[in-house]
Amino acid sequence: MVSDLSIHPARADDQGLIRAMVKEAGLDPTSLDWPNFLIAENSGSVVGIGQVRPKTPELGSLIVVPERRGEGIGGALIEALAATVEGPIYLECRGTLATYYARFGFEEIHPREAPMPLRLKATIGSKLAGLFGMRLAVMVRR
Numbered sequence: 001m002v003s004d005l006s007i008h009p010a011r012a013d014d015q016g017l018i019r020a021m022v023k024e025a026g027l028d029p030t031s032l033d034w035p036n037f038l039i040a041e042n043s044g045s046v047v048g049i050g051q052v053r054p055k056t057p058e059l060g061s062l063i064v065v066p067e068r069r070g071e072g073i074g075g076a077l078i079e080a081l082a083a084t085v086e087g088p089i090y091l092e093c094r095g096t097l098a099t100y101y102a103r104f105g106f107e108e109i110h111p112r113e114a115p116m117p118l119r120l121k122a123t124i125g126s127k128l129a130g131l132f133g134m135r136l137a138v139m140v141r142r
Helices: 012-025 073-082 095-102 118-131
Strands: 005-009 037-042 045-053 058-064 089-094 107-109 136-141
Touching: 005 073, 012 037, 012 045, 012 058, 037 073, 045 073, 058 073, 089 095, 089 118, 095 107, 095 136, 118 136
Parallel strands: 058 089
Antiparallel strands: 005 037, 037 045, 045 058, 089 136, 107 136
């Protein structure tokens, strides 16, 4: 775990940073509303971001800057984001990342077990991913 890590709610002026980080990471660029995000900082530098989309609730846009991966920043963000939700929290990820999220109490479920709109997004996403030889996983932390 990285020492001196600060996790705080995003502010309106973080919106550009959020969009840039999501674009650079190649993640879903929709529903990037700064009030849903937490920002992780270390020594005054942003080292990670993540959000909970409120309607589902769905963990998303979880990004740790490449040079800081493996230091526990992602896990700290996951726990901080999960603490903002009462009840289950869902996510959709590449199948290769399912074991990572399982470390934080997420279990894989069939997409039809997920609430709308995640169910629809996951069904379409799975079909598209299959065209590229990839598998998507839908997970829940109860």
